[in-house]
Amino acid sequence: xxxxxxxxxxxxxxxxxxxxxxxxxxxxxxxxxxxxxxxxxxxxxxxxxxxxxxxxxxxxxxxxxxxxxxxxxxxxxxxxxxxxxxxxxxxxxxxxxxxxxxxxxxxxxxxxxxxx
Amino acid sequence: xxxxxxxxxxxxxxxxxxxxxxxxxxxxxxxxxxxxxxxxxxxxxxxxxxxxxxxxxxxxxxxxxxxxxxxxxxxxxxxxxxxxxxxxxxxxxxxxxxxxxxxxxxxxxxxxxxxxxxxxxxxxxxxxxxxxxxxxxxxxxxxxxxxxxxxxxxxxxxxxxxxxxxxxxxxxxxxxxxxxxxxxxxxxxxxxxxxxxxxxxxxxxxxxxxxxxxxxxxxxxxxxxxxxxxxxxxx
Numbered sequence: 140x141x142x143x144x145x146x147x148x149x150x151x152x153x154x155x156x157x158x159x160x161x162x163x164x165x166x167x168x169x170x171x172x173x174x175x176x177x178x179x180x181x182x183x184x185x186x187x188x189x190x191x192x193x194x195x196x197x198x199x200x201x202x203x204x205x206x207x208x209x210x211x212x213x214x215x216x217x218x219x220x221x222x223x224x225x226x227x228x229x230x231x232x233x234x235x236x237x238x239x240x241x242x243x244x245x246x247x248x249x250x251x252x253x254x255x
Numbered sequence: 256x257x258x259x260x261x262x263x264x265x266x267x268x269x270x271x272x273x274x275x276x277x278x279x280x281x282x283x284x285x286x287x288x289x290x291x292x293x294x295x296x297x298x299x300x301x302x303x304x305x306x307x308x309x310x311x312x313x314x315x316x317x318x319x320x321x322x323x324x325x326x327x328x329x330x331x332x333x334x335x336x337x338x339x340x341x342x343x344x345x346x347x348x349x350x351x352x353x354x355x356x357x358x359x360x361x362x363x364x365x366x367x368x369x370x371x372x373x374x375x376x377x378x379x380x381x382x383x384x385x386x387x388x389x390x391x392x393x394x395x396x397x398x399x400x401x402x403x404x405x406x407x408x409x410x411x412x413x414x415x416x417x418x419x420x421x422x423x424x425x426x427x428x429x430x431x432x433x434x435x436x437x438x439x440x441x442x443x444x445x446x447x448x449x450x451x452x453x454x455x456x457x458x459x460x461x462x463x464x465x466x467x468x469x470x471x472x473x474x475x476x477x478x479x480x481x482x483x484x485x486x487x488x489x490x
Contacts, residue, residue: 159356166349173341180318180334180489195490202485206478213352213474215467223277223287230291234298241302245309252310 165212290475304426313413325386340383347376348477355470358463370449377442396424
């Protein structure tokens with residue numbers, strides 16, 4: 140019967156994706172990304188090896204990468220059904236799109252408002 | 256007869272009812288829905304912050320505002336303290352996944368140990384935040400409050416703008432405060448789950464799904480911090 144509970148499905152197989160080794164691997168990646176961000180903030184930008192403008196784009200790209208690792212592995216989304224993955228990521232992508240829209244709007248105000 | 260068996264057949268495809276198309280447990284799905292709505296709230300705050308910041312000519316320089324390690328250094332160490340906070344939160348996220356992993360093996364002792372580690376991490380983060388807030392209060396920041404002009408001069412690289420400083424101050428305390436409130440409630444929920452684990456509630460239930468559910472919440476708090484960290488301290 141289809142009645143057999145999801146907790147049963149849960150107990151075997153499906154979760155094999157996240158071993159202890161993988162957890163520490165993801166932790167290493169997250170730490171590495173943070174270290175790169177620090178290098179940019181404390182060395183690359185003050186030392187004029189990178190402009191603040193480009194730095195900002197790099198920060199945002201690295202942040203999204205971190206977000207991907209947290210959601211995919213720690214929050215286990217990578218091992219869920221495709222349907223759930225699509226529903227959740229599309230919503231998150233729309234949120235991100237809205238952030239970009241409002242930043243553009245802010246930039247427009249910046250150009251068209253009197254100095255305050 | 257034949258029509259009945261046809262109906263039965265219809266029910267076997269994923270989206271016709273009769274079984275869960277995403278084969279994810281009810282509580283976990285509801286936790287995802289809650290987190291999505293929470294993401295809307297946080298993004299509305301961050302969107303307002305971003306739009307404000309982009310519309311202003313000058314903004315307090317994060318490397319100048321956040322350059323102290325409370326209790327150790329008064330200045331000259333930009334990002335060090337927040338780096339420690341970020342490390343603590345990522346670390347407690349790792350101990351949380353390890354608790355979930357131990358839960359899959361139904362190893363009660365390990366779940367208890369990792370939950371305790373997660374709770375300690377949460378308290379450490381909250382403690383760091385309290386120190387940082389206190390430091391900023393002493394500088395003169397607060398809701399609706401900014402330091403005097405002399406102090407502000409040291410916090411801007413460009414021209415000083417009291418409007419920008421005020422926006423920065425309000426948004427910083429509101430957003431990190433809202434995040435800190437999430438961490439706090441997360442710690443409380445973690446403690447409840449820890450007590451339930453010690454009492455053997457999940458052992459009797461035969462699964463540690465509750466640990467997974469609070470794990471989702473805890474990782475989300477970490478996820479939000481990743482964004483707050485980027486937009487307040489780095490950009």
